[in-house]
Amino acid sequence: MTERILVVNADDLGLTPGVSAGIVDAHRDGIVTSASLLAVAPGFGDAVARLGDAPDLGVGVHLAVVGEDPPLLGAREVPSLVGRRGDFRRSWRQFLPRAAAGQVDPDDLRREFAAQIARVRAAGVTPTHLDTHQHLHLWPLVQRVVVDLAVSEGIPAVRVPTSAARSPLGLYVRRLATTLRRNVHSAGLAHPDDFAGLDEAGALLLEPLTNAVDRLGRRGGRSAEIGCHPGRADDPERRRYRWGYAWPDELAALCSPTARTAVERAGFRLGSFAAL
Secondary structure, three states: OOOOEEEEEEEEOOOOOOHHHHHHHHHHHHHOOOOOOOOOOOHHHHHHHHHHHOOOOOEEEEEEEEOOOOOOOOOOOOOEOOOOOEEOOHHHHHHHHHHHHOOOOOOHHHHHHHHHHHHHHHOOOOOOEEHHHHHHHHHHHHHHHHHHHHHOOOEEEEEOOOOOOOOOOHHHHHHHHHHHHHHHOOOEOOOEOOOOOOOOOOOOOHHHHHHHHHHHHOOOOOEEEEEEEOOOOOOOOHHOOOOOOOOHHHHHOOOHHHHHHHHHOOOOOOOOHHOO
16 A cells, blocks of 8 residues: 655744744654744744754744745845835735746845745755745745745645635635645655645634544545644743734644544645655
């Protein structure tokens, strides 16, 4: 019987010390096998220091061109990515209309993403994969840059997020994911065959988590990824990120014996992107 791999990847490593500590907790005491490091975040240095307590945690780069934190490069170096104050647009809702209108320069994307990868590598981390904050690499313009960088930087895998939602947005995400999956495969890069966590982002509590594992198990792919967002409850620095996420509740779910039982029942072996 072919071995089936489940990557449980915690996003936003480095966002705050409480988020980074929660990710390490979820790896040590739960089912998290992988994390995506946010090079632009203020807690980057703290996160890198904490990786010493998690030597088996796979770490990729969570490439960002939206959010509350500024780019690594200056506004003159990446003018199409920033507003008047030199900050990223706050979310995909502001970024994608500009990208669709041809107002985002792919060379600016490439420069900023390359700088973020370089910062992660300079910290002594060898990236296992690339993904993006708010899944922006589903969009064709961003997708091309991310796939090209994965190849040129020798990073072996790329996340392919998708949606199970029965809605127009869910259908559109699945169409974008089909194109991304084809392009990642054509570039000779690894990727999980299936994904969950986009629809449940910030609310992957125990029941949604076990339902996601069961659903991925039934779909029969050789590999799958679940994206998640654990964090410790006591985290005053997280107040600046008003996302409404249930970070400590996700941490509790990921560390529950019920979650591990669900993984075993679905026929998966836990692993990082390196296992692909």
